[in-house]
Structures are given as structure tokens and as C-alpha cells.
Amino acid sequence: MTLRKTTAQIIAIVILIILAQFLSSRTPIFAESKIEELRGKISEKNEEISEIEKDIEKYQTEIDKTLKESKTLKNQISQLNSTANKLGAEIKLTNEKIDSANLTLEKLEIEIGNKNNQIENSKESLAEVLRRIDEEESQSLLETLLKHGKLSDFFDDLEGMEQLQGNITAKVNELKDLKNSLEKIQGEKIAEKNNLSALNAKLGDQKKIAQQNKKQKDVLLQETKNREENYKKLLDEKLAKKEAFEKEIMSLEGELRIQIDPNSLPPAGSGVLAWPLDKITITQYFGNTPFATENPQVYGGMGHNGIDFRASVGTPVKASASGIVEATGNTDLISGCYSYGQWVLIKHNNGLSTLYAHLSLTKVAAGQNVVIGDIIGYSGQTGYATGPHLHFTVYATQGVKITKFTNSINCKNAVIPIADKKAYLNPLSYL
Numbered sequence: 001m002t003l004r005k006t007t008a009q010i011i012a013i014v015i016l017i018i019l020a021q022f023l024s025s026r027t028p029i030f031a032e033s034k035i036e037e038l039r040g041k042i043s044e045k046n047e048e049i050s051e052i053e054k055d056i057e058k059y060q061t062e063i064d065k066t067l068k069e070s071k072t073l074k075n076q077i078s079q080l081n082s083t084a085n086k087l088g089a090e091i092k093l094t095n096e097k098i099d100s101a102n103l104t105l106e107k108l109e110i111e112i113g114n115k116n117n118q119i120e121n122s123k124e125s126l127a128e129v130l131r132r133i134d135e136e137e138s139q140s141l142l143e144t145l146l147k148h149g150k151l152s153d154f155f156d157d158l159e160g161m162e163q164l165q166g167n168i169t170a171k172v173n174e175l176k177d178l179k180n181s182l183e184k185i186q187g188e189k190i191a192e193k194n195n196l197s198a199l200n201a202k203l204g205d206q207k208k209i210a211q212q213n214k215k216q217k218d219v220l221l222q223e224t225k226n227r228e229e230n231y232k233k234l235l236d237e238k239l240a241k242k243e244a245f246e247k248e249i250m251s252l253e254g255e256l257r258i259q260i261d262p263n264s265l266p267p268a269g270s271g272v273l274a275w276p277l278d279k280i281t282i283t284q285y286f287g288n289t290p291f292a293t294e295n296p297q298v299y300g301g302m303g304h305n306g307i308d309f310r311a312s313v314g315t316p317v318k319a320s321a322s323g324i325v326e327a328t329g330n331t332d333l334i335s336g337c338y339s340y341g342q343w344v345l346i347k348h349n350n351g352l353s354t355l356y357a358h359l360s361l362t363k364v365a366a367g368q369n370v371v372i373g374d375i376i377g378y379s380g381q382t383g384y385a386t387g388p389h390l391h392f393t394v395y396a397t398q399g400v401k402i403t404k405f406t407n408s409i410n411c412k413n414a415v416i417p418i419a420d421k422k423a424y425l426n427p428l429s430y431l
Contacts, residue, residue: 038107063312063388077217084210087209094199094202094206105189108188112186112189213313241410242338249418260423264351264396272348274320276392278318282307285304287304311389314379315379317375319346319371320431321372322348323347324346325345326366327402330343337410338410341357341358342383343359344376344377348397351396353396354393356377356390358383362376364376393424394425394426399423403416
């Protein structure tokens with residue numbers, strides 16, 4: 001019995017090696033079990049998320065109901081309580097999404113590890129096959145013929161070598177598929193990490209807004225001593241101070257004589273601006289709307305200088321176009337100043353500037369570049385607002401400037417944008 005293996009024997013060994021390596025490259029049972037366990041947990045999280053979203057819708061319905069009712073202390077407290085419940089549910093929702101994202105990342109890590117193992121095992125088996133073939137092909141044709149007892153054995157081995165070549169091609173294709181699959185999972189991991197980072201940032205914002213809502217309720221109860229007559233008196237005082245400041249603004253804007261080149265503005269209907277909210281409900285339009293006409297004390301008889309969108313406290317507000325943050329401000333920092341509250345002004349490169357007011361939280365700073373769709377803040381009820389909403393103004397950039405009210409009665413040192421009356425544009429002409 002000869003010690004030297006025939007080519008057929010070598011082929012058989014190589015095929016066994018490939019089979020063994022392939023079987024060893026399969027996902028370990030414990031890993032498959034862990035992946036299934038994680039999938040189950042993710043499914044449970046998704047069900048919990050769905051239930052929380054239903055609670056948020058319920059709280060939003062309660063908020064909308066109180067907004068339609070008369071302005072009383074009881075309704076205002078009810079609205080703040082519903083808002084607190086909604087913000088709490090949104091925080092819980094974000095936490096559940098964070099947990100789900102972490103579970104997804106854990107699952108992806110295991111899948112990536114499995115794919116890497118499969119690739120390494122497949123590469124090793126392929127390398128072994130190539131090494132064996134190289135050994136066979138290093139022999140001369142005469143040596144190969146002499147080592148076979150029969151010519152038929154030689155041709156059988158040739159046929160086996162061709163079959164082995166086919167196995168190599170299949171193994172190479174398998175490696176390509178594994179590599180593509182790995183790249184896909186790695187892409188999913190990067191996307192999930194970005195999602196997790198965004199969720200963590202959102203959670204921090206939501207907690208700040210919830211704290212602000214609680215503080216607003218505490219201040220209201222302290223100012224009114226939980227008495228309806230005190231609340232009515234407080235509303236009247238706020239309105240009077242709002243009206244006084246509006247007169248100061250009108251006086252300054254009346255003095256502005258800024259030349260505005262019509263050619264510097266986009267044509268009406270061009271749609272150069274995107275909606276600043278994902279869900280759009282306009283509660284007041286631009287100009288001499290019925291509400292503005294019926295309440296000249298609020299708007300000084302000049303009409304509404306923007307449009308108002310329904311937006312509960314904490315709704316993300318997005319940049320309507322790319323540009324540079326011209327300025328931000330917060331009139332609530334000055335006691336007794338009832339105006340825009342927290343606001344952001346963005347200057348765009350198309351001749352327009354946009355103002356976002358009554359925000360609960362500002363996420364950008366002056367000089368910062370923003371891209372269309374970036375979250376620049378969250379809607380709220382800061383400044384003078386009869387309910388939570390987003391006030392959105394569009395200016396001709398040439399006609400607006402940031403002004404500090406150094407001699408104001410109620411808003412000394414307040415900083416807000418003012419404009420030549422010709423610079424106020426109808427936002428719907430560009431949305």
C-alpha cells in the first residue's frame with residue numbers, strides 16, 4: 001500500500017475540508033437563539049411604543065379641546081396639565097425608542113460578528129483548496145501520468161479537478177455575497193447609531209421643555225393665587241403691556257425708510273420655502289384677518305404680520321430654507337415684556353428672511369449655518385400667546401433689522417427684529 005495519496009484522494013479531502021469549513025461558518029446555535037430573543041424584545045418595544053403614541057394622541061385631543069374653550073384659569077391649568085401629560089408620554093416614548101435602538105444595535109453586533117466569522121472561515125477553506133491545487137499543478141504532466149496506474153484514473157482525476165474548480169467559483173461567489181451582506185448590516189448599524197444619538201439629544205430637549213411647562217404652571221398659580229379674578233386681571237395687564245410695546249414697535253417701524261428692490265425677491269408662488277412643521281394647521285393667516293380686525297388692540301390695526309400654525313408645546317420647528325441664523329432672542333428674560341418670547345431669525349440666500357416665534361426651546365445660535373429641514377427649536381407658548389402655537393413671519397431681507405429697545409417702557413433692552421412695513425411678506429406666497 002503506497003503512502004502517497006492519489007489526486008482523487010486529495011480532491012476528496014479538499015471537498016471534505018470545504019464542507020467542514022462551510023458548516024463551521026454557520027451561525028452558532030447560541031447566537032441564533034440570542035438574535036431571536038432580541039427580535040422578540042424589539043417587537044415588544046414596538047408594541048409599547050404604539051400604545052404610548054395612542055396616549056399622546058389622547059392628550060393632544062384634550063389640549064385642542066381646552067384651546068377652543070373660553071380663557072379661564074381653570075382651562076389654562078387644565079391645558080398645562082394635559083401638556084405635562086403629553087410631554088411625559090413623549091419622554092417615555094423617546095426612552096422606549098432608545099431601548100429599542102440599543103436592542104437593535106446589540107442584534108446587529110451579533111450579526112456582524114457572525115458574518116465576519118463566515119467570511120474568515122470561507123477564506124480559510126478557499127485558501128486551503130488553492131494550496132492543494134497548487135501542489136497538484138506544480139507537478140509536470142509526465143509526473144502526473146506516471147503516478148497513475150491506469151490512464152482512466154488520470155482522466156477521472158482531471159474530471160475531479162474541473163469539479164473542484166467549479167467549487168472554487170461557487171466559494172468566491174459566496175464570499176462576495178457575504179461581503180455585500182456584511183456591508184449592508186454595517187450600514188444599518190451606522191444609521192441606528194445616528195438614530196440613537198438623535199434620540200438621546202431629543203430626550204434632553206424634552207426634559208427641559210417639561211421642566212419649563214411645570215415652572216410655567218407654578219408661576220401662574222403663584223401669580224393668581226389660584227383665583228379666577230386674579231387671572232382675569234393678569235390677562236388684562238399682559239394685554240396692556242403687549243399693546244404698549246406694539247405701539248413702540250410701530251413707531252420705530254414707521255420711521256424706517258428702507259429701499260427694497262423687488263427684483264431681489266423670489267417670484268410669488270415659487271415655493272422657495274418649506275413648511276416649518278411636519279403637520280400643518282394654520283390658525284391665523286397674514287394681514288387683516290378677521291381676528292386681527294376684531295382685535296386691533298393686539299395688532300395695532302396693522303394686521304397680522306405673519307401666519308400662525310397650531311403646534312403643541314415641544315413640536316419640532318424646522319428651518320424653511322438653508323441659510324445663516326441672523327439672531328436669536330428671548331423677551332421673557334425681561335419681566336413684564338410680552339412679545340415674541342423665544343425667537344429665531346434666519347437669513348436665506350434668496351432675498352428672504354424667516355422668523356420663528358413663541359418657541360419653548362431654541363436649538364441654534366447667531367452665526368450658525370442651517371440646512372433646510374434642520375430643527376432650529378421647539379414650539380411653545382412663550383411671550384404673548386393665547387395658546388401654544390408657532391408664529392412664522394417672512395421678510396424681505398433688505399428691510400429687516402435687529403433692534404435693541406434701550407428706551408422701552410416695559411421691554412427695556414429687549415432685542416427683536418423690526419422691519420419697514422413694505423418688508424413684511426405673505427408667507428403663503430413662498431411656501
